[in-house]
Amino acid sequence: MFTYQGKSNDGMNAARHRVTNWTLYKDKLQPMETNHKTLKFPEWNVNGLSPVAGVEKAVYATPLPQVLKDAGYVTIHSGKAHLGAIGTPGEDPLKLGFEINIAGHAAGAPGSYLGSENFGNGQEGRKVWAVPGLEKYYGKDIFLTEAITKEAKLAMDSAVEKSKPFFLYMAHYAVHTPIMADSRFVQKYYDKGLDSTEAKYAALVEGMDKSLGDIMDYLDNKKISDNTIILFMSDNGGLSAVARGGKNTPITNL
Numbered sequence: 305m306f307t308y309q310g311k312s313n314d315g316m317n318a319a320r321h322r323v324t325n326w327t328l329y330k331d332k333l334q335p336m337e338t339n340h341k342t343l344k345f346p347e348w349n350v351n352g353l354s355p356v357a358g359v360e361k362a363v364y365a366t367p368l369p370q371v372l373k374d375a376g377y378v379t380i381h382s383g384k385a386h387l388g389a390i391g392t393p394g395e396d397p398l399k400l401g402f403e404i405n406i407a408g409h410a411a412g413a414p415g416s417y418l419g420s421e422n423f424g425n426g427q428e429g430r431k432v433w434a435v436p437g438l439e440k441y442y443g444k445d446i447f448l449t450e451a452i453t454k455e456a457k458l459a460m461d462s463a464v465e466k467s468k469p470f471f472l473y474m475a476h477y478a479v480h481t482p483i484m485a486d487s488r489f490v491q492k493y494y495d496k497g498l499d500s501t502e503a504k505y506a507a508l509v510e511g512m513d514k515s516l517g518d519i520m521d522y523l524d525n526k527k528i529s530d531n532t533i534i535l536f537m538s539d540n541g542g543l544s545a546v547a548r549g550g551k552n553t554p555i556t557n558l
Contacts, residue, residue: 370401501549
C-alpha cells in the first residue's frame with residue numbers, strides 16, 4: 305500500500321505505478337522479457353517503489369507506513385518486503401516508513417523456510433534469497449512462518465507497553481516457492497494420500513492460517529482487539545500448475 309507522489313489521499317493502481325512484474329536486480333528485466341520468441345514487453349518500473357524522487361525506472365510515492373509513522377504510530381514490517389530492487393532505497397523497509405523491519409529485503413522468495421538451514425544464509429548460490437535478520441533462530445527446528453510470527457508479537461509488545469498505536473504489515477513468504485514441508489502440519493496431508501508437493505503446499509497454507517490466528521489471539525489476550533482493524537488481503541492468488549504437484553488436468557468446454 306502506498307500513496308502517489310506525496311498525496312496521502314491519492315492511491316495508485318498498476319496502470320499508474322507501472323510496477324507490473326516482480327523486481328529484484330536494479331534496472332534489469334526478467335528473463336521471460338528478454339528471451340520470448342513472440343512477445344515484446346513494454347517499459348515498466350523494474351526498480352519498484354522509491355520513497356525519494358529521481359530514481360530511474362521506479363515509482364516515486366509516499367508509502368502508507370510513512371504516513372502512519374508521521375501520525376504517531378509504531379510501524380512494523382514483518383516478513384516479505386519485495387518492494388524495491390537491490391541498490392535502490394525501496395529495498396529497505398526502514399526507508400519506507402517502517403521503524404521495525406523483521407526479515408524483509410529486496411527478494412520475494414526465501415532461500416529456505418527452515419531454521420535448521422539458517423533460512424538460506426550460507427547456502428552457495430542462494431545469497432540473494434537468504435532471509436535477513438533472524439539469526440537467533442539459526443540451527444533451530446523452526447519454520448520461517450513461525451519465526452516471523454514470534455518476532456511480530458515481540459514487536460507489538462514494544463508498542464503496547466508504551467501505550468502507542470501500531471501498524472503491523474505482515475507479509476509472509478508463504479505461500480511461495482520453494483515449496484517446503486512445515487513439519488507441524490504436513491504429516492496429516494501425507495496421510496490423506498496427497499501428492500508430496502501438494503501436501504507441502506497445504507502445510508504452507510495452514511502455517512499462514514495459524515499465524516493469523518496467533519496474532520488475533522494476541523490481540524484478544526492484550527485486550528486490544530476491539531480497538532484494532534485487521535485487513536486480510538491476497539497477493540496474487542494460488543500458485544499455478546507450474547511447480548505444483550500431481551497430474552495437470554486441462555480445462556475444457558469453456
